[in-house]
Amino acid sequence: MNRPDATAVAAAIRSGALRAVDHARATLDAIDTANPGLNAYHEVFHESALEAAAAIDALIAAGRDPGPLAGVCVAVKDNIATTVGQTTCSSRMLEGYRSPFDATVVTRLRAAGAVIVGKTNMDEFAMGSSSETCAWGVVRNPHDPSRTPGGSSGGSAAAMAAGLCDLSLGSDTGGSIRQPAAFCGIVGLKPTYGRISRWGLVAFGSSLDQIGPFATTVRDVALAYGVMAGVDAHDSTSAAMPVDDWQSTPPTDAGALRVGVPSQYLRNNDPAVTEALDRALGLLRAAGATIVDVDLPMTDHGISTYYVIAPAEASSNLARFDGIRYGHRAAQRAGEGLEDLYARSRSEGFGAEVQRRIMLGTYVLSSGYYDAYYDRALRIRRLIKQEFDTAFARCDVILGPTAPTAAFTIGGVTDPMQMYMNDVYTVNTNIAGIAGISLPGGVDRSSGHALPVGLHLQAPAFAESRLLRVSELLERLLSA
Amino acid sequence: MAEPPSSLSSKDVAHVARLARLHLDDATVESYRTQLASVLTHIARLGQVDTSGVEPMAHPMDTVNRLDPDEPGPVLTLDQVLMNAPAREGDFIAVPKVLGGDSA
Numbered sequence: 075m076n077r078p079d080a081t082a083v084a085a086a087i088r089s090g091a092l093r094a095v096d097h098a099r100a101t102l103d104a105i106d107t108a109n110p111g112l113n114a115y116h117e118v119f120h121e122s123a124l125e126a127a128a129a130i131d132a133l134i135a136a137g138r139d140p141g142p143l144a145g146v147c148v149a150v151k152d153n154i155a156t157t158v159g160q161t162t163c164s165s166r167m168l169e170g171y172r173s174p175f176d177a178t179v180v181t182r183l184r185a186a187g188a189v190i191v192g193k194t195n196m197d198e199f200a201m202g203s204s205s206e207t208c209a210w211g212v213v214r215n216p217h218d219p220s221r222t223p224g225g226s227s228g229g230s231a232a233a234m235a236a237g238l239c240d241l242s243l244g245s246d247t248g249g250s251i252r253q254p255a256a257f258c259g260i261v262g263l264k265p266t267y268g269r270i271s272r273w274g275l276v277a278f279g280s281s282l283d284q285i286g287p288f289a290t291t292v293r294d295v296a297l298a299y300g301v302m303a304g305v306d307a308h309d310s311t312s313a314a315m316p317v318d319d320w321q322s323t324p325p326t327d328a329g330a331l332r333v334g335v336p337s338q339y340l341r342n343n344d345p346a347v348t349e350a351l352d353r354a355l356g357l358l359r360a361a362g363a364t365i366v367d368v369d370l371p372m373t374d375h376g377i378s379t380y381y382v383i384a385p386a387e388a389s390s391n392l393a394r395f396d397g398i399r400y401g402h403r404a405a406q407r408a409g410e411g412l413e414d415l416y417a418r419s420r421s422e423g424f425g426a427e428v429q430r431r432i433m434l435g436t437y438v439l440s441s442g443y444y445d446a447y448y449d450r451a452l453r454i455r456r457l458i459k460q461e462f463d464t465a466f467a468r469c470d471v472i473l474g475p476t477a478p479t480a481a482f483t484i485g486g487v488t489d490p491m492q493m494y495m496n497d498v499y500t501v502n503t504n505i506a507g508i509a510g511i512s513l514p515g516g517v518d519r520s521s522g523h524a525l526p527v528g529l530h531l532q533a534p535a536f537a538e539s540r541l542l543r544v545s546e547l548l549e550r551l552l553s554a
Numbered sequence: 555m556a557e558p559p560s561s562l563s564s565k566d567v568a569h570v571a572r573l574a575r576l577h578l579d580d581a582t583v584e585s586y587r588t589q590l591a592s593v594l595t596h597i598a599r600l601g602q603v604d605t606s607g608v609e610p611m612a613h614p615m616d617t618v619n620r621l622d623p624d625e626p627g628p629v630l631t632l633d634q635v636l637m638n639a640p641a642r643e644g645d646f647i648a649v650p651k652v653l654g655g656d657s658a
Binding site for chain 2: 170171172174175267268281307310311313314372375377378379381382389393396397398399400401402403406410411412413414415416417418420421424429430432433434436437438440446447449450451452453454455456457459489490491494506507535
């Protein structure tokens with residue numbers, strides 16, 4: 075992974091030092107070589123990528139501004155709509171599905187000069203933490219191919235970590251950007267709920283979903299975020315609040331920084347994860363930051379709350395897949411009615427984890443159980459939000475591990491509940507709708523492989539500039 | 555407030571599958587029964603939290619429905635709308651007989 079970062083690539087292309095077409099061709103060659111072993115990409119857009127790159131070179135030759143992402147090669151998670159290629163959510167349900175429109179994020183990236191190089195594999199419909207529920211085969215971690223890259227945005231994280239793109243896109247409903255970023259040793263940002271348009275993102279949990287970028291550096295995720303963020307007339311949940319340029323926020327003064335650390339984030343972590351967090355805290359303290367004890371007791375109820383709200387919303391969102399207007403339709407049987415056709419189409423099209431979550435969501439919303447589960451979870455959701463508000467009154471950011479462990483072995487976690495616990499530190503960010511980022515924070519060598527460990531910073535809603543500036547500081551301290 | 559049930563029967567699972575429009579065979583019903591029971595047991599811990607007087611929060615944003623001006627904008631063409639239909643007849647999506655059939 076000795077590629078320059080996206081910021082450097084764009085600068086080289088904009089200055090004429092590097093041709094966008096040459097860069098795109100080199101990226102496509104790298105994909106062709108490494109992807110068969112990783113299965114990060116489901117589709118690679120050789121032709122359209124080279125055409126887009128040639129168009130960038132033509133703009134530069136004509137003396138026009140090709141945009142801040144000129145010639146930057148971007149991989150897009152396969153639940154984000156693109157008119158080129160398919161949009162399958164790594165599900166047989168959407169095998170062959172072609173979107174008649176581009177997602178707003180894709181339109182904005184293209185307008186900024188980005189070159190879309192392909193669509194990446196993921197856990198089916200973004201439901202998973204290992205990319206093992208992908209209908210097109212498991213994705214492998216570039217740091218150790220016997221391990222998962224995390225999930226659900228595992229293909230985008232693996233492509234980024236293996237140097238098979240300059241930036242990639244993921245979606246994060248309960249940790250699906252941050253946990254794979256941690257497992258793959260890269261940076262992954264989950265912006266505030268509503269900060270980036272979700273027009274063209276196939277819905278999973280509508281009150282939780284957010285699109286965000288992966289990159290190798292903080293400045294790169296900031297660059298991609300800046301291009302994508304902001305209100306969109308196509309998404310009524312996109313926030314109307316103006317997006318501030320993070321660089322207009324002064325760099326973090328470590329001496330004035332208050333870093334909150336909840337005691338609830340310090341238990342049940344593998345030794346290498348504890349070590350990485352301790353090292354980061356030591357560096358921040360040495361730089362002058364104040365470490366503040368904060369209390370987030372609802373951390374323990376995050377997973378349970380999430381596994382009521384997210385499946386409830388998913389069961390409703392995925393009701394649209396009935397085999398009629400689009401998606402898989404079961405072969406018709408004589409004398410069979412429409413309802414049987416819906417049921418067989420859904421059970422043939424959806425994989426086991428998706429059906430499990432639809433069942434769970436349908437159950438918690440069903441008559442007699444709604445109050446005990448859904449209504450209760452929504453009340454606890456408010457308690458989780460209030461707890462963050464109280465904590466952020468005493469600190470600027472909250473620091474902890476992204477996940478309790480480094481990447482686990484493919485096939486190593488078979489119990490659904492154990493798999494869900496991977497997201498213990500990340501789900502509450504989505505439940506509260508605040509911003510979070512995962513940064514490479516250390517290495518776990520206990521398996522004999524050097525496996526990355528992630529550090530997780532959280533900031534209040536719409537405090538992305540602060541979050542990015544603190545991330546930049548921590549990135550610098552960790553690399554010194 | 556009803557307390558979450560401590561056990562989940564195969565009948566419960568089959569009922570939920572019907573509500574969810576999923577077609578499950580008996581073996582699948584049984585495997586989902588065990589898995590869902592394990593998840594529901596974990597989730598039942600939410601019952602320990604005192605939520606009295608707490609307003610439910612369905613959404614992270616305070617804003618309510620944002621309305622656009624009622625002006626026609628660009629729309630998809632009929633071919634674009636129908637391009638992913640599994641069965642098409644002219645300008646229509648073909649479906650099995652809905653009325654008057656065996657299962658009606």
